[in-house]
Amino acid sequence: MATAVKLSGITKQFGHLKANDGVSLTIEAGTIHALVGENGAGKSTLSNIIYGLLHPDSGTMEIGGKAVNFSSTRQAIDAGIGMVHQHFMLVPTLSVTENIILGKEESRFLLPGKRLGTEIGKLAGQHGLEIDPDALVSSLSVGQQQRVEILKLLYRKSNILILDEPTAVLSPPETERLFATLRSLVAEGKTILLITHKLDEVLAISDAVSVMRKGRLVGTVQTVETNKEELARMMVGRDVLLRTDNPEQAPEATVLSIDKLRYVSPQGIEKLRGLSLTVRAGEIYGIAGVEGNGQSELLSLLWGTFDRDGRTEGSIQINGKPALGLSPAEIAGLGVSMIPEDRHKSAIVAEYGIAENLILGRHREPAFQRGIGFDRQAIRQNAATMTERYDIRSSAPNDNPPIGSLSGGNQQKVVVAREMERPDLKLLVLAQPTRGVDIGAIEQIHKRIIDARQKGLAILLISSELEELIALSTRIGCLYKGAIRHEFSADEVRRGREHESGFEQEIGLHIT
Amino acid sequence: MSPKRIEPFIPLLSLLFALVAGSLIIAATGSDPLAVWQKMARSTFSSGYGSGQVLFRATTLIFTGLAVALPFKLRLFNIGGEGQLLMGAFAAALSGIALPAGTPALIAVPVLMLAAMAAGGAWGLLAGWLKVSYGVNEVISTIMLNFIALGLVGYLLTNHFAIPSTVHTAEIANGGILPGFDQLFGLNWHSPANLSLFIALGVTAGAAILLYRSRYGYAMIASGLNPDAARHAGIATNRHILGAMALGGAMAGLAASNLVLGYKHWYEAGLTSGVGFIGIAVALLAGANPLWIILSALLFAWLDYGGLAVNTMVPKDIFMMVQAIAILSIISFPAIFRTGLKKR
Numbered sequence: 049m050a051t052a053v054k055l056s057g058i059t060k061q062f063g064h065l066k067a068n069d070g071v072s073l074t075i076e077a078g079t080i081h082a083l084v085g086e087n088g089a090g091k092s093t094l095s096n097i098i099y100g101l102l103h104p105d106s107g108t109m110e111i112g113g114k115a116v117n118f119s120s121t122r123q124a125i126d127a128g129i130g131m132v133h134q135h136f137m138l139v140p141t142l143s144v145t146e147n148i149i150l151g152k153e154e155s156r157f158l159l160p161g162k163r164l165g166t167e168i169g170k171l172a173g174q175h176g177l178e179i180d181p182d183a184l185v186s187s188l189s190v191g192q193q194q195r196v197e198i199l200k201l202l203y204r205k206s207n208i209l210i211l212d213e214p215t216a217v218l219s220p221p222e223t224e225r226l227f228a229t230l231r232s233l234v235a236e237g238k239t240i241l242l243i244t245h246k247l248d249e250v251l252a253i254s255d256a257v258s259v260m261r262k263g264r265l266v267g268t269v270q271t272v273e274t275n276k277e278e279l280a281r282m283m284v285g286r287d288v289l290l291r292t293d294n295p296e297q298a299p300e301a302t303v304l305s306i307d308k309l310r311y312v313s314p315q316g317i318e319k320l321r322g323l324s325l326t327v328r329a330g331e332i333y334g335i336a337g338v339e340g341n342g343q344s345e346l347l348s349l350l351w352g353t354f355d356r357d358g359r360t361e362g363s364i365q366i367n368g369k370p371a372l373g374l375s376p377a378e379i380a381g382l383g384v385s386m387i388p389e390d391r392h393k394s395a396i397v398a399e400y401g402i403a404e405n406l407i408l409g410r411h412r413e414p415a416f417q418r419g420i421g422f423d424r425q426a427i428r429q430n431a432a433t434m435t436e437r438y439d440i441r442s443s444a445p446n447d448n449p450p451i452g453s454l455s456g457g458n459q460q461k462v463v464v465a466r467e468m469e470r471p472d473l474k475l476l477v478l479a480q481p482t483r484g485v486d487i488g489a490i491e492q493i494h495k496r497i498i499d500a501r502q503k504g505l506a507i508l509l510i511s512s513e514l515e516e517l518i519a520l521s522t523r524i525g526c527l528y529k530g531a532i533r534h535e536f537s538a539d540e541v542r543r544g545r546e547h548e549s550g551f552e553q554e555i556g557l558h559i560t
Numbered sequence: 561m562s563p564k565r566i567e568p569f570i571p572l573l574s575l576l577f578a579l580v581a582g583s584l585i586i587a588a589t590g591s592d593p594l595a596v597w598q599k600m601a602r603s604t605f606s607s608g609y610g611s612g613q614v615l616f617r618a619t620t621l622i623f624t625g626l627a628v629a630l631p632f633k634l635r636l637f638n639i640g641g642e643g644q645l646l647m648g649a650f651a652a653a654l655s656g657i658a659l660p661a662g663t664p665a666l667i668a669v670p671v672l673m674l675a676a677m678a679a680g681g682a683w684g685l686l687a688g689w690l691k692v693s694y695g696v697n698e699v700i701s702t703i704m705l706n707f708i709a710l711g712l713v714g715y716l717l718t719n720h721f722a723i724p725s726t727v728h729t730a731e732i733a734n735g736g737i738l739p740g741f742d743q744l745f746g747l748n749w750h751s752p753a754n755l756s757l758f759i760a761l762g763v764t765a766g767a768a769i770l771l772y773r774s775r776y777g778y779a780m781i782a783s784g785l786n787p788d789a790a791r792h793a794g795i796a797t798n799r800h801i802l803g804a805m806a807l808g809g810a811m812a813g814l815a816a817s818n819l820v821l822g823y824k825h826w827y828e829a830g831l832t833s834g835v836g837f838i839g840i841a842v843a844l845l846a847g848a849n850p851l852w853i854i855l856s857a858l859l860f861a862w863l864d865y866g867g868l869a870v871n872t873m874v875p876k877d878i879f880m881m882v883q884a885i886a887i888l889s890i891i892s893f894p895a896i897f898r899t900g901l902k903k904r
Contacts, residue, residue, distance in 0.1 A: 377794030393789070394789050395792065396786070397786045397789055409794055412775075412794075420774045420775065421774045422778070
């Protein structure tokens with residue numbers, strides 16, 4: 049088989065950090081090659097080097113057998129390399145066609161004619177990427193936007209496609225669809241480099257896997273010859289418990305009860321349609337569902353951050369007290385903590401230090417106060433305790449570095465620590481608690497969640513990872529179009545845990 | 561040197577760059593830059609009157625700089641310092657006139673200052689309220705409020721409060737007058753510098769404590785850096801917008817203590833002469849950090865008065881260009897260093 053990409057001894061250093069340290073890697077043409085590793089392992093640096101965005105300090109690269117030395121992405125594109133970034137590079141106010149030809153226009157002045165649109169429509173049809181060429185990109189869903197990104201590469205006749213975490217934003221059916229497209233592209237002889245940290249997907253689609261850890265390539269294995277445990281061990285460098293112990297626990301009194309909750313957004317769209325559920329002390333209620341079925345709205349109602357121009361009906365009771373319409377501070381005062389879906393947007397202030405982020409939202413607690421300001425000693429002490437207890441790792445643990453300088457997993461640990469350690473906590477609302485977090489850290493966070501339940505907390509867990517829901521939940525509610533469509537009892541979930549893949553499919557039926 | 565190491569020196573580098581560029585411009589007009597800078601230094605540093613002038617101007621600029629810097633922490637751009645100062649100065653003068661003649665300074669000074677803060681603060685709050693309630697961009701509303709303040713104060717002065725055939729009001733009560741440096745320190749400078757400088761320094765220290773040491777500042781800066789996260793943390797971000805705009809307005813209003821209480825002792829047309837706008841430049845050069853504002857204000861005051869002093873040699877406008885070049889370079893230098901290092 050021919051070689052598509054051959055890297056030898058690639059090294060790239062940023063300051064003191066060796067992001068890539070002597071990486072040698074061969075990618076066979078016409079295969080899907082997965083590149084896995086924890087956050088900060090050097091996957092993105094390596095792919096940016098292949099794509100010509102970064103220049104290696106040392107090492108050589110061959111594309112299709114020819115030595116290359118890219119000084120810009122333009123050269124990489126001309127050599128047939130294309131990349132779909134994790135955050136899409138599209139112009140929202142332009143149409144699909146216009147976005148695809150951007151930078152590759154046939155004429156400098158004339159806008160594309162109808163012919164181009166038909167051509168792109170045909171190209172899309174061939175690869176199962178159905179899309180309206182005249183639609184504005186701003187009107188497309190995330191999955192559709194990704195199709196535009198892939199079409200862009202096909203239009204440029206790229207032979208080597210680099211996809212950076214392509215499934216992070218997709219629902220399970222969309223992921224299936226993307227995989228079908230990738231398989232058809234490989235069948236045509238194209239080569240795909242898939243960067244991801246989801247091991248199930250790697251096993252499902254790739255031909256070969258390369259694992260990176262701390263800038264070095266740990267090894268490359270054929271997918272058929274490996275398994276999840278081995279890959280996890282290669283990634284983390286030690287044995288990883290992929291399934292957290294979930295001991296029995298008898299739930300007690302009801303803490304959260306949501307009754308026939310409705311929410312109509314200011315635009316007049318009914319986002320929640322009579323959602324009802326209860327969560328008792330000492331249980332984890334999991335909510336399964338494809339994103340966009342009302343999870344965000346449920347969270348915003350629970351935490352009081354919803355748009356007050358919208359209309360609400362029904363009730364939310366926390367420990368018997370009505371909580372619908374209260375402010376976040378008042379809800380927190382009832383003994384509630386929340387970990388929001390989007391950590392960067394809603395849970396941290398990137399420029400603040402770890403210590404300041406550990407009190408964000410808890411800065412009114414008397415223990416942290418002195419005079420009109422804060423008790424710096426208490427805040428430092430709190431940071432030291434939490435850093436130790438939650439294993440928060442940073443480059444400069446004693447200097448209280450800005451949280452933005454931490455890896456995603458460690459940022460999440462800060463948020464988890466802050467919210468779980470709130471005094472007099474009764475109810476914990478967790479949305480995607482392990483999104484973008486390394487497997488090593490996921491293991492720890494899962495243990496914390498189970499521990500919190502054992503201590504008698506009521507926990508509402510919203511996750512798009514079915515595996516996570518099945519591993520942790522006492523009961524599971526299937527959210528579909530703003531209501532709980534089906535609820536699996538504690539017995540059913542316990543039995544489901546015994547035959548996981550079958551249970552995942554069963555849940556899948558209720559959420560699509 | 562890595563970009564991180566260079567960062568603290570960027571204000572200094574940009575200042576140096578601006579001075580070099582200014583020298584080139586001076587040379588281009590046919591004058592000797594060295595002689596001009598020397599004359600400027602002589603007429604400011606080694607002259608009592610000149611030093612006083614610089615300190616007097618710096619005092620006003622500290623206040624108007626703070627007026628921009630505090631809302632800036634919430635990513636609000638307060639262009640309304642001029643209007644807020646107008647309202648404050650006029651309110652201070654009117655209250656000073658209304659006070660009975662024998663009011664002791666201990667009562668009169670605080671009353672006048674509070675009046676100035678209240679009027680300036682209300683003018684800033686108005687812009688904040690428009691933003692919170694109707695989503696009006698504060699840049700637009702503060703600019704418009706400048707015009708309204710100018711018109712309103714002008715009308716009231718001309719038609720109601722001006723002493724006939726003059727453009728100023730009556731004098732404020734004696735108790736409201738802040739002593740000048742000559743009186744305070746037994747100097748013979750004959751400059752307008754007065755006690756307000758120390759009020760300005762005190763207020764700046766207060767602003768720094770509020771921002772960096774208080775819970776209010778912690779919540780306010782969090783709201784500016786990440787409004788969504790602040791809301792999730794139970795911080796009322798809208799209330800902080802109102803608070804910051806009112807505080808900024810009050811700071812601008814307080815500049816009245818320098819202009820009215822310390823210098824003119826009345827309100828007159830043209831009293832503020834654009835110092836509200838120079839405050840924007842002062843705050844930008846200082847990166848909106850209250851403590852740097854003191855140095856930034858001193859620099860702008862020096863260029864301002866020094867430019868006047870060498871007016872016979874070169875046009876004053878050149879020093880306005882130096883001020884502008886300093887700001888442009890402080891904004892663009894970090895980016896230039898970053899890209900420059902990446903290319904290497």
